[in-house]
Amino acid sequence: MSGAATNGSRIAGRFAALKQAGRGALVTYLQAYDPDPATSLALLRGLPGAGADLIEVGVPFTDPMADGPSIQRAAQRALKAGATLAGVLALVRDFRAGDAATPIILMGYYNPILAYGIDRFCTDAAASGVDGLIVVDVPPEEADEIEPQAKAAGLDLIRLVAPTTDDARLPRVLAATSGFVYYVSITGITGTRSATAASLEQAIPRIRQHTGLPVAIGFGIRTPQQAAAAARLADGAVVGTALVDTLAGSLDEQGRARPETVRQVLDQVRGLAEAVRDTANRVA
C-alpha cells in the first residue's frame, strides 16, 4: 500500500500488520530539532531503517510538566536551535517525502498548539503527514478543545492511560482514544524509573478488558530487554529518554551534534528493534 496510506489509517494499518507478523511495535521518541533541525531530520529518516515501527516526534515546550530532566534539556536544546511548531511540521513533511508508510505521532503540550491555532494546526499537521497526536495536558475532560478538529483532519488522538486511571474512569478515557492507547507504566514523569514486570502483567489485561485498540507501553523503557518484554506483553514499546540520553551524550561541549551522533542513536534503535523482533521468533 505504499504511498496510498492516508492519515489516521497508517497507525491502525501498522499495528495490524505487526500483529499479523506476530510481534509488537518499537515506538521511538525524540524531540524535534534536538539538537538542530538537520540532525533531527537525519535521525527521523534513519529511524525506519533502524527498526522503528512508529515514530513519536516530541514538540519542544518550555514547561514540559510530565517530563524529567533529560527531555527538559532536550526541549531547551531544541528551542535554542529555533524549534517552532511550524518548523516541526516542516520536518515531518520532509520526512514524509521519503517515507509514506511509517506512522508519525506528534507528542507535546497544548500551549504551542493553541498559539498556532487549533483548526489550522490540525489541517496543517495532516497535510504534513502527521498521523496522530498526543497532547499530554489535554485530558478527556477537556477533549472538546481539540477532538472535533483532530477528527475532521483525520488525525488519531492517542490518550494516555496511567496506573492511577481506575476501572471507573478507564472507559471514559478509552472512549476518547483512537489509534492506540499509550499506557504510562509508572506514576511519574519520563526518564525516572521503570515499572515492574508484575505491575505491567496486571495493567495490560485490565486495559484490554475495555478496548480492542492496540496498547503501547511507555515511560521507563530503556533497555532492549525491557522493550522486548513490553512489546511482548502489549502491542508496542515506547523508548524515549534512553534515546535522548544517548543523543545528549554524543554532543560536544557546546551541545552541538558530532559526526557520530546520528549513528550512535540509530545503533541503539537497531539494538532495541532486534530484541523486539526476536520476541516474535520466540512467540511464533
Add this chain to the structure above:
Amino acid sequence: MNQLRPNSFRLSPDARGRFGPFGGRFVAETLMPLILEVEQAYEAAKRDPAFDTEWRRLLTHYVGRPSPLWYAGRLTEHLRQEAGKGRGAAAPEAHGAKIYFKREELNHTGAHKINAVLGQILLAKRMGKTRIIAETGAGQHGVATATACALFDLPCTVFMGATDVERQQPNVFRMKLLGAEVMPVTSGAATLKDAMNEALRHWVANVEDTYYCIGTVAGPHPYPVMVRDFQCVIGEETREQVLAAEGRLPDALVCAVGGGSSAMGLFFPFLDDAGVAMYGVEAAGRGLDTAEHAASLNRGRPGVLHGNRTYLLQDAHGQITEAHSISAGLDYPGIGPEHSWLHEQGRVQYVGATDAEALDAFQLCSRLEGIIPALESAHGLAQVIKLAPTMPRDSIIVLNLSGRGDKDIFTVAQHLGVKL
C-alpha cells in the same frame, strides 16, 4: 445574598472549573484522578460544618483573625497634600481619598497565605494524605505551609526556584526551622514558574500519599476556586469592618496580583457591588514596555499552563517567557484564571506598578505608617499613591496589605545601595 441575581460575577466557576473561557483542568492523565479526588473531598468538606468550625478556630486562635482594618491617616494626609500640589491652590481641599489598610501582614507568618494553607491542610488530613508539598516564590506560602505542617505533624517539602532561594534567604531559613525540606529548583529562570513545574512533577510521582498545597488561585480546578473561597475571609471581614467604621462600602479596592489569591480574597465578596471599583496591580518590573515585567494581563495572551487556561507571558509560538519583578511573589508569567475573566469582563481594572514605584511605596509606608510592607503589597500601595489624589476626599480606598516586609529588607537594602 445576591447569589441568584443574573449577571452576577459570583457564580463562577462552572462544573468544569471554567470562569468564562478560563480555568479548566489541563493536566496529564496521571494527575487527573487525583484532581478529581481533591475536588470531591473539597465539595464534601464545604458541606461539613465541622470542617468550617475547625478552620475558623484556627483562624481565630492561631492566625489571629480578624485582621484589623487600619485607617492610614498619615498616608491619607500626605497624599492629600500631594493632591493639593498637583492641582494648584484651586482645589487643595477637594481631593485625596481616605485610605484603609486591611492588615493581612499581622497574620501569623506575616501574610495572607496562611488562610488558604490551613484550609488545605485540613483538607489533606481529611483525604488521608500524609505528606505535603508546596511551591513558593517569595517564601511566604512556603513558610505558611511549613508552619501548618509543623502544627499538624506532617512532613513538608517546599519547591523554590534557586533564584528565589537566593533573594529570600530569611524565609528559606524560616522554613527549615519549621522542619520543612526546601528543594531549590534550577530549571528555567529558577523562579516561581519553575518551582510549580517541579512541584507538579513531584506530585505525579507521589500521588498516593501526597497533597499539593498550591499557594494561589491558579493550577487546575478546583484549586482556583478553593483557594479563593478560603481567602474570601479577607473580603468578608473588610466588608463588615468598613461598614462599621464608615457606614458604607468603599469606593475602591486595591491589591497586588501575583497569582492573585490576596486580590480574589478581597475582591470576590464585593464583585456584585457595582459602586466598588477594583484595581489589581501587576508587577511592571522595569516597565510595561520593556521585556522585563510580570504583567500577564496587560502584556500577555490567553494560553494554557499549570493546569488552566489564563493570560500568560508567551512568545508568538506559545513558548512561555520569563517574568521579571523585584518581588519574588509576583514574579510569575501567569495569573489565576478568574482574574483573566474579570479582566475581559471589565469588572476589575488591572494596572501596573514598576520595581521603582514599589520601592518608593515601600519606604513611604514604612516612614508614614510605621508599617514595613512586603514588596508584593508595596505594588498595591504604589497604585493607591497614584489613585488616592484623583479621588474626592470623602471617598474610601481599601488596600490589601497582604504581607509584612521583613523578608524583603535585604533586597531593598541592596537596591538602595546599603550593605547589611
